Amino acid sequence: MLGRIRAIAANAFREAVRDRVLYNLVLFVLLLTAAAVFLGELSGGQERKIIVDLGLSAMLLFGVFISIFVGIGLVYKEIERRTVYAIFAKPVGRGEFLVGKYLGLCLTLLVNVLAMGAGISLALMYVSRGWDPLALQIWPAILLIYFELTILTGVALLFSSFSSPALSALLTFFVFIIGNFSADLKSLATSLGSSAARIFFQTIYYALPNLATYSYITPAAHGQMPTGAGLAAAAAYALAYVIVILSAATLIFNRRNFK
């Protein structure tokens, strides 16, 4: 089973590379280069902070777009091109297919995030004219961004397993937005008088991913790092959430009729 998943994942990664998904790195490099050159004059000596804010925010934004727009196409394209018939004619389970596709995109995102992280570290060393501790201190925040993207990729895959690409993209984007407001959902749930409303908002709070946990860009720009326990909890949460959504996606996908 692992071999089959690995083969599908490797194929999904190759497909993403062939689709020039990693070309966004060029744009990212241009953005960072411009920031490193021009920010000194515009920021009143705050170019290091702004390079981290700008770099990590761009990393998250590009990653979100890749997760959404590539994620929703992972399954849909196979169905549209009818290659899914050829795949399922072989001894490949639908769950294995989804997990393989998911891991392939996660690998693409990992390459993307690593390359961008290295770019930010280099830009920091350039503006600091040498070694800069911030170049190392940003990596836990980069890891958190990656965890967030893996969750979002799972969400995109889940929606694309039963919905059209446009609707899937929209719904995934909504999840990204609401996921960043999770703290508000929680406080809303606790502040409401009606128990039905409280249960409703609590259900939404626990059902939707708590993406605010992964938002560590701003503290990272000040040289702060999350605790080991916090990082481990965030990783465990991402893993658990991804297992849940991939299971749900598999359940839905298993019921789909391709005849």
Added chain:
Amino acid sequence: MATVILLVAGMAAVVLLARWIDSQQPAKAPEATAEDLYLSGNTVRRMSLGFNGLVADWYWMRSLQYVGQKIIDLPLEVQLDSLGQLNLTLLAPLLDTATTVDPQFREPYLYAAVVLADVDPERAIQIMKKGITANPSVWRFHQHLGYIYWKQKNFQAASETFSQGAAIPGAPPWMEAMKAKMLADGGSREVAREIYQRMYEQAEDQEVKEMARRRLLQLASLDQRDALRKVLSLFETRAGRCPASWREIEVAVRGMRFSSDAAGAPLDPSGTPYVLVKSGCDVDLGPDSEVPRK
């Protein structure tokens, strides 16, 4: 080839047309550029979706551009801490938003203490107090707040603020010393010198550093001019007239360890010769001096 030419010609036409359209636009009214911010800091923070650091950077750079443009538009030379005349109505909301969206962003607080304190001291104090609440372990914010109170000549509040900052672990010993100095002689040049010396040592922003350097030059020059006035007064008492040139009091001036130029004129701390004014009865800065007059 024809397509490339078409592309280049088309782009050139687009640029030229855009420039022509811009030139036809009426000049912006001053009130249009000072239009209030639509969103409060808290709303901006909620809407930033985890990009709050970047949003805070945007508001910070907007503050710099806003102040910078106002300084460029003003024909006079002004110091960064004397911008009250510039009508910087947007500065307080811009800095407030930047510090609400990213409460740990230190530079906007320094800007609030140095620049905003002359424009709207109450808002500057409000922003600094917000910063102290959000960053209780940062003693420098107490230094900034103490500076605002000192500029307002509220030496009691300044002393209390320095005292609170001195209690924070890692605060330097001079914070505790400032507490006593503020109460004993808050309005003296000595205290002013210490305030600007500390600001000069710690500021990361080159503009603030430069402002502190110039204020230190000014304080040194004020002391020098007081000393020179004494020499002039002594000469007038003895000779019954004011000196016609620096040569007449060159010995006395040199005795006070002043550097002087070829004409015997003493040099101010920026290296520019002082000039005799009021028929030689008083001394002033040279027209090219780097030392601020106000």
